[in-house]
Amino acid sequence: MAARMKPPRPVEKINIDMTPMIDVVFQLLIFFMLTLKLRADEGDFSINMPLGQSQATSEQMPDLKVRLIANPDGTLAALQFGRRNLGVGDRAYAELNRQVLNVIGRPGSSLSSDIAVEIDPDFELHYTEVMKAITAVSGRVDPISKQPRKYLEKVKFAKPRKPKA
Amino acid sequence: MGEPAKVEIDMTPMIDIVFQLLTFFMVVINFEAADADERVKLAVSEMARPPKVKPAEEVMVQIGFNRAKTGKIKNGPWVFYMGKEIPPEKVETEVLKREKAFYRLKHPEGEIESVVVIRADGDVPAGQVQKLIEACQNQQFTKFSLKAMQPEGG
Numbered sequence: 001m002a003a004r005m006k007p008p009r010p011v012e013k014i015n016i017d018m019t020p021m022i023d024v025v026f027q028l029l030i031f032f033m034l035t036l037k038l039r040a041d042e043g044d045f046s047i048n049m050p051l052g053q054s055q056a057t058s059e060q061m062p063d064l065k066v067r068l069i070a071n072p073d074g075t076l077a078a079l080q081f082g083r084r085n086l087g088v089g090d091r092a093y094a095e096l097n098r099q100v101l102n103v104i105g106r107p108g109s110s111l112s113s114d115i116a117v118e119i120d121p122d123f124e125l126h127y128t129e130v131m132k133a134i135t136a137v138s139g140r141v142d143p144i145s146k147q148p149r150k151y152l153e154k155v156k157f158a159k160p161r162k163p164k165a
Numbered sequence: 166m167g168e169p170a171k172v173e174i175d176m177t178p179m180i181d182i183v184f185q186l187l188t189f190f191m192v193v194i195n196f197e198a199a200d201a202d203e204r205v206k207l208a209v210s211e212m213a214r215p216p217k218v219k220p221a222e223e224v225m226v227q228i229g230f231n232r233a234k235t236g237k238i239k240n241g242p243w244v245f246y247m248g249k250e251i252p253p254e255k256v257e258t259e260v261l262k263r264e265k266a267f268y269r270l271k272h273p274e275g276e277i278e279s280v281v282v283i284r285a286d287g288d289v290p291a292g293q294v295q296k297l298i299e300a301c302q303n304q305q306f307t308k309f310s311l312k313a314m315q316p317e318g319g
Contacts, residue, residue, distance in 0.1 A: 018176055018180070022176075022180070022183075025180075025183050025184070025187060026183070028187055029183060029186055029187050029190065032187065032190030032191060032194055033190060035194060036190055036193060036194055041215060041314075041315045042201070042207065042213070042215070042284075042312050042313070042314055042315070043210065043212075043213025043214040043215055043312070043313055043314075043315050044213055044214070044215070044216060044282070044310040044311060044312050044313065045210075045212070045213055045310070045311045045313070046216070046280075046308070046309070046310050047308075047309040047310070047311060048307060048308055048309075049298060049302060049307055049309060050307050068291070070291075074288070074290065121291035121292070121295075122291070122292070123290055123291065123292025123293075123295075124290050124291075124292065125290065125291040125292075126287060126288050126289070126290070126291070127208060127285050127286065127287055127288070127289045127290070127291050127293075127294055128208035128209075128287030128288070129291070130208075130291045130294070131208035131209075131210050131287065131311070131313050132208070132210075134210070134212075134311070135210040135211065135212045135213070135313075138212040139212055140212075141211050141212065148211075148212055148214060157295050157298060158295075159295070159299070160292045160295035160296050160299060161292060163290075163292065
């Protein structure tokens with residue numbers, strides 16, 4: 001007996017109601033658009049300051065000292081590395097960077113992790129100058145590879161000085 | 166006259182674009198930066214890099230000024246903490262003691278491993294930041310992370 005083929009059913013078109021999905025997607029889109037903040041990335045410097053070591057302690061290697069003297073308005077009056085006066089401005093920080101490299105020999109040497117640097121700013125000095133000093137002692141960015149080359153890893157602060165005024 | 170023809174709009178291209186936009190915003194959004202107070206104008210440093218390993222626990226302390234739209238300082242410095250403006254000399258009692266107590270609830274013993282993330286405005290006196298670090302040390306916080314802004318395009 002020949003199999004009897006059923007006649008094909010007409011395909012029913014199912015209409016999906018897209019409205020709720022579009023509603024939700026637009027809500028999400030508006031949320032993300034409003035909360036979006038395009039800004040430069042933040043980086044950080046990690047500092048370990050164990051208790052009672054805000055000032056120089058008797059470690060194996062003596063600390064390098066960076067002294068930042070402020071004008072009354074908070075700008076930099078003088079930058080000193082040890083007893084050497086390096087002046088002011090970007091050239092002073094470039095010189096500080098060079099001097100630190102002289103001390104450690106080459107980036108990433110064993111001295112990089114052994115030697116600590118103590119930053120000693122005047123109270124009034126703008127923090128941005130401290131950050132420039134930390135940047136200078138931390139290393140430099142290779143102009144070709146754009147990767148940081150580390151000089152000193154241990155940075156600490158001296159005890160805060162009293163305000164002059 | 167016959168019935169008006171039902172016009173069906175093809176939604177597919179619109180949904181495609183909307184999903185593209187949605188994906189873009191979801192990828193770009195940075196929820197971590199939402200904690201950062203916009204009043205704090207960080208100093209710029211090319212050597213400051215995002216940490217490779219995020220600390221398990223951290224306390225964020227932000228110090229900065231209220232500024233006019235022109236950027237001129239109106240008042241401060243203040244420590245911005247949970248929507249409040251706290252004078253820097255009160256940060257130990259009003260912020261750090263609370264954070265320490267909170268940490269001790271979870272870890273009653275041992276050293277405090279929590280990292281204090283300091284977001285300081287570039288115009289804040291350096292001495293204020295040092296005093297802040299000293300106050301943290303008084304509460305047994307010994308690990309710090311100093312935030313700086315990476316240069317544009319850096």
